[in-house]
Amino acid sequence: MVHYKNPLLVLGCVPEWRDKILLCRRAIEPRLGFWTVPAGFMENGETMQQAAARECYEEALATVEVGSLLAVVNVTRANQVHVMFRAKLLEPQFAPGPESLEVGLYDESEIPWSELAFPSGEYTLRQYFADRSAGREEHHFTELTSRAKP
Amino acid sequence: MVHYKNPLLVLGCVPEWRDKILLCRRAIEPRLGFWTVPAGFMENGETMQQAAARECYEEALATVEVGSLLAVVNVTRANQVHVMFRAKLLEPQFAPGPESLEVGLYDESEIPWSELAFPSGEYTLRQYFADRSAGREEHHFTELTSRAKP
Numbered sequence: 001m002v003h004y005k006n007p008l009l010v011l012g013c014v015p016e017w018r019d020k021i022l023l024c025r026r027a028i029e030p031r032l033g034f035w036t037v038p039a040g041f042m043e044n045g046e047t048m049q050q051a052a053a054r055e056c057y058e059e060a061l062a063t064v065e066v067g068s069l070l071a072v073v074n075v076t077r078a079n080q081v082h083v084m085f086r087a088k089l090l091e092p093q094f095a096p097g098p099e100s101l102e103v104g105l106y107d108e109s110e111i112p113w114s115e116l117a118f119p120s121g122e123y124t125l126r127q128y129f130a131d132r133s134a135g136r137e138e139h140h141f142t143e144l145t146s147r148a149k150p
Numbered sequence: 151m152v153h154y155k156n157p158l159l160v161l162g163c164v165p166e167w168r169d170k171i172l173l174c175r176r177a178i179e180p181r182l183g184f185w186t187v188p189a190g191f192m193e194n195g196e197t198m199q200q201a202a203a204r205e206c207y208e209e210a211l212a213t214v215e216v217g218s219l220l221a222v223v224n225v226t227r228a229n230q231v232h233v234m235f236r237a238k239l240l241e242p243q244f245a246p247g248p249e250s251l252e253v254g255l256y257d258e259s260e261i262p263w264s265e266l267a268f269p270s271g272e273y274t275l276r277q278y279f280a281d282r283s284a285g286r287e288e289h290h291f292t293e294l295t296s297r298a299k300p
Contacts, residue, residue, distance in 0.1 A: 006193060009231065041156055042157055045226055047226060048231060069289065072198065072219075074196075076195055076196065079194040081198060141197075141199070
């Protein structure tokens with residue numbers, strides 16, 4: 001087991017198509033069966049934006065154009081930094097990748113808030129919808145210190 | 151030797167005191183003798199902002215209040231992501247830490263552009279001064295693919 005002294009970057013995005021956003025239901029642990037925005041560990045040789053787009057393709061077989069910075073979540077208890085962008089689906093085509101059970105486009109009123117996999121995803125979506133209602137595109141920092149719900 | 155599959159985060163800031171900014175001359179390799187903004191590897195258990203403030207204290211014995219996001223530099227050739235913030239010195243007190251030969255406050259006209267240690271630092275300072283002249287505080291993304299000057 002490698003002991004990392006430095007935090008790992010997790011990159012993700014909120015892919016939008018018209019007024020809906022794309023969510024994935026996880027086919028793997030942790031949090032199998034719960035919902036998430038497409039996100040995963042950044043790899044060597046890619047930019048943050050490329051990592052966010054790659055994760056979206058891997059988890060939802062969807063091609064996106066990555067937009068503005070949305071959220072930076074310092075998950076200090078897990079030694080991770082989650083960086084989330086806005087993104088636009090280039091066409092309404094998607095399907096579950098190997099790590100997803102189900103993928104779909106949802107209205108704000110349909111978001112399964114009580115079945116989201118991770119607190120960073122919930123924070124990201126709350127900021128996304130708050131900014132969208134206010135007609136702005138800002139970025140938001142937070143720190144999450146507590147563990148995810150069991 | 152540990153082989154990292156994931157990029158490392160480097161956190162730094164541009165500390166300001168009135169119209170001057172704080173720079174450090176490096177006492178260590180790489181780029182010994184060249185100038186840099188305070189920056190270094192983020193460690194476990196801290197937020198991005200805490201890492202930027204810690205590095206400033208370690209390298210310049212200066213206490214800062216970290217402000218807005220300034221630059222995100224994807225240094226893909228080195229598998230690093232450099233994240234730079236604006237910061238304010240709480241008082242004009244500083245001195246070289248063990249990794250610095252010299253630390254000082256400089257006007258824009260005094261920046262040693264040809265003696266900067268790293269391209270990410272040069273990018274950060276150029277954006278900082280451009281935004282300051284324009285009276286705005288934005289954040290800027292770039293990718294650096296080439297190696298630093300020898």
